[in-house]
Amino acid sequence: MTEMELHSAAFDDQAAIPRRYSGEGENVSPPLDWSGVPEGTVELVLLCEDPDAPSGTFLHWLVTGIDPTASGVAEGQKPRAGLPWPNGFGKVGWGGPLPPSGHGAHRYVFRLYALSEPLALHDRPDVDKVHRAVQGRELAVGTLVGTYER
Numbered sequence: 001m002t003e004m005e006l007h008s009a010a011f012d013d014q015a016a017i018p019r020r021y022s023g024e025g026e027n028v029s030p031p032l033d034w035s036g037v038p039e040g041t042v043e044l045v046l047l048c049e050d051p052d053a054p055s056g057t058f059l060h061w062l063v064t065g066i067d068p069t070a071s072g073v074a075e076g077q078k079p080r081a082g083l084p085w086p087n088g089f090g091k092v093g094w095g096g097p098l099p100p101s102g103h104g105a106h107r108y109v110f111r112l113y114a115l116s117e118p119l120a121l122h123d124r125p126d127v128d129k130v131h132r133a134v135q136g137r138e139l140a141v142g143t144l145v146g147t148y149e150r
Helices: 127-134
Strands: 006-007 032-035 045-050 056-065 106-115 139-150
Touching: 006 106, 006 139, 032 106, 045 127, 056 127
Parallel strands: none
Antiparallel strands: 006 032, 045 056, 045 106, 106 139
């Protein structure tokens, strides 16, 4: 599997996510840019998860069906042709970082998958269901990690 580049103008890889994008800030999704989408990609899938959540990996953002010719998404927008799904807070779209106070810094892992065939998801998939659904369909993946602490 090849690697795609995934970046944000709002924060660097392994750096703090600005409060603006958090659940205690303005709760808008951060801008993202990507490159290196391989030939044969039929769909991009964007996932953001918090593996440090006390109750297990928490889903912050899931967008499927993204146009493979897209090269990014503007702040507060959904990716072109993308279908946003409910997040762990029960709301459709972005749900910004909101870790428990005093719990230390949490990692927010953004992953962009380039898939060889459309993703079939139903109801309200959790992070594990998404990971299982993309297995065997990934042509490439890009990863960006931000941190947030309250």
